[in-house]
Amino acid sequence: MNLEEKLRKMLPDKRFNHSINVANCAKKIAKIYNVDEEKAYISGLIHDCAKYFTKEETIKYAKEKKIDLDEFEIESTALSHATIGASVAKEEFEIDDVEILNAIKYHTTGKEDMTMLEKIIFMADLIEEGRNFESVDILRNLTYNNKIDEALLMSFNNTIKLVIDKNKIIHPKTINARNYILKEILSNKK
């Protein structure tokens, strides 16, 4: 069974279509930034494979596979599906490539010092053709015009603002990701 068929069985249509869109979008971005297009496609395709694990399933799965979820991930499947997804990609989809697994793992929070593949999957998830929110066209323009770091900074800023407005917890990895990339952008401008 190929990866697409396997994934189709795991996800509702809407999420499956999003996954195909992210895969194609990631491939397109990878071409611009000279990253392996096949790896980008696979990472994008699989990134949300654990999106529909319930909280109970997440905790059970993490225990079985000895995955250390942090205190934020234990509370939120919106966060844990990325870490769990990386493990499902390895176990169920038999993907051993660490770069792909990490691109899946960090697609929701981001982190400091991201690889180009990690940046691509993070952005593809947000700007794939089915996405429609206020600043999506600005993010698309930046990403497709060699300004992926600026796109990431804007995305982290948007996420942090949104989370503050909702009075929810911000994952520290997102704050670190934001500060790291801001410093990089500022030092490149010097």
Ligand SMILES: [Fe+2]
């Ligand atoms: Fe996701």
Ligand SMILES: [Fe+2]
């Ligand atoms: Fe996604």
